Amino acid sequence: MLWSRTFIPTMKETPEGAEIPSHVLMLRAGLITQVMAGAYTYLPLGLRSLRKAEQIVREEMDRAGAVELLMPALSPMSLWERTGRARDFGNVLIHFELVRGNRKVHLALGPTHEEIITDMASRFISSYRQLPVTFYQIQTKFRNEERPRFGVLRTSEFLMKDAYSFDASLEQLNESYQKMYDAYCRIFERAGLDYLPVEAESGPIGGDASHEFMVPAQHGEDVLVHCRQCGYAANTERAARRGPQQLPPPPPQEELQPLELVDTPGASSIEQVSRLLGCQPSQLVKTLIYLADGRPVAVLIRGDHEANENKIRRFLGAERLELAPPAVIEQVTGAPVGFAGPVGLREPVPLYADWDVATTSNAVVGANQADKHYRGANRPRDFDLPPEHWGDLRVVADGDPCPRCSSGHLRTSHAIEVGHVFKLGTKYSRALGARFNDADEQLHDLIMGCYGIGINRILAALIETSHDRHGIIWPLSLAPYEVVVLPLNVKDEAVGRAAQQLHDQLEQAGVEVLLDDRDVRAGVKFNDADLIGFPLRVTVGQRGLKQGQLEVKWRWEGQSRNIPLEGAAEQVQQMLEEARQIPFRQLVEQARGQAEPAS
């Protein structure tokens, strides 16, 4: 391909509004352009990379035995109502009514396709002999993000690979799940990502029913914890921590102060109260009133910690958990929101506490009266709860003890979620009547798993973790073109001819090659080549030609080297072939070990 014949609008300056590297570089390199918040056009170069990511995913899905199909983005709203997800998705689901003749149809744009695939399965799968089967598609998803951001990392329209397994038994599901898990590892490896599979929030099935594939990156939206000691890794939404030796945890050995009612006018947040009373947030114990399946409960969390509603929901064995509305809080506590406490609740509600509440003595708690708190609250003197009401109810924090090993500690880091595998169970098959007959002619709900990969995020995550001050550093597997041929001066006939010839030979040999045939200064070409980040650059110049030489340089290496003009196409192909055999991260590591990139 000739540079002049495709469309590569690179930019010298950072566009206003772009902040994170992937967004800045994708815009500057002419990969994408914004249409509106959360919607981007993929320009020719960006599309090539997107297609390559897509193809890697497709090949590995096929290899894992999944079968490809394509479902529509449009779906009838009734399907979403049957599974209750019209409500669960709420505003995120994009739906609308269309007029067709004298009637109206209510349609939704698919944010995911469990309903559609399960509906299909219900009509075609009826026997255990048809199982197991895994379907997948690569298709555009729509979600009305409240706040699209970070370039292509969070958009309201995005390309997703979604796969769905149907199995006859949990054992079969585990096998299907493992196949997908392994395929994901191969995909992200091939994409050159430095990824980490982590345990993720898994809903009703529990256990190891869900993993997210994360790429640690400074600008990632997710936070994961990782134990270097034993390798335990989990999303903070999910991560557990090691518990105390005994329950209830013994109170600290401190002199107990009397319970004292203090005025805290207008101070209802942890920050306000701790500032007003001049104490640390860890001195405070906050009391959260939840509705667990509609039943009010009080949950105690230390002031400097954050409640984890998933843990609380699981601990209580509840299906649904939500913060109680103000009316309920006022009824339970007898005070406005912000002054709830374990001492003197107006209505007796079950009291639960996170383990770390035990580490605080003489705590500051809400007094269940407007504008008042207690100081010096202690258990069991002022409030108490049975041993079985203590649990791991908060979000883990950096430095917490690892739940898996006895000596490790959890370290947090931000990460980009590029994939998610999930054992669904029978939630959708049951709601949509997707059943099969087993060998004994018994009807069962199909057992499902679902598996998603954000294709656009593969590109963004790669760029976030693979760039320098000059631009993107693509692996061969994702680069829009593997090779850029860069004639320094196209007006020089010998240079132009040699470059064109090399380009033609490589193209004919099936190499993805771009010839920068623009009549611009060498500096412009070098800078654009670095910005876009083509893995291999072949420079054709007068000086080299006189000695029968071309200059080649890997984007991730600092040094270039010369190769003979004679047989250059073959040598370039050989270089590519050798580089393809080595994992991208390893190539980058090797280069880093050799020299600082001067570029």
Next chain:
RNA sequence: CGGGGCGUAGCGCAGCCUGGAUAGCGCGUUAGACUGGGGGUCUAAAGGUCGCCGGUUCAAAUCCGGCCGCCCCGACCA
């Protein structure tokens, strides 16, 4: 949806506080010349509803009100 920021030529910005004449600068673009190994030089030119609507004023890019859009933080995110 709460908090903050921004909106002036294709892109990046100045001007606004303290209202005033033809709205500037850099890059890019067009034409020509020189140049030719890391965004080069010179000459000439094109390109603007100053986000939109309304108000104040003799006069609004500038002051006031409303709205829209974009970005960031938070809430939300099967």
